[in-house]
Amino acid sequence: MPKPEILDPQGKAVHGALPRLGFADVVDVRQGKRFEIELEGEVDEDRLAEVHRMAETLLSNPVIENFTVHVEETVS
């Protein structure tokens, strides 16, 4: 997600469109990206650290964006 101090024109545009479409009461909208990274097998601490490094170096721009990493289990 864009850092709080960074302008977010896409979020602002969505926020501006909401009242016209009948949605009131929204204080703010921020738009960012979401990546789903699929790994095979167990996600241990090392692999999670690797995904963190991936998010930091490739998936986000750390100058203007924050990121969080969540693990979701899927049973195949």
Place this chain on the structure above:
Amino acid sequence: MPKPEILDPQGKAVHGALPRLGFADVVDVRQGKRFEIELEGEVDEDRLAEVHRMAETLLSNPVIENFTVHVEETVS
């Protein structure tokens, strides 16, 4: 997120770049959008339904994208 049957060129590009950057073992990458909608006060069922309607009509393209809505509490 793009539906599973929809091609995701951004996700494919990221997936292709990972081995070159030293990240192995990733089965798949999908890229989508994330919106943070800030509301004031309690989020009851009606307001949650309104956010669902917002996601369906304005924030996503239901032909090619799926969406999920999560509520996160913040104490100010």
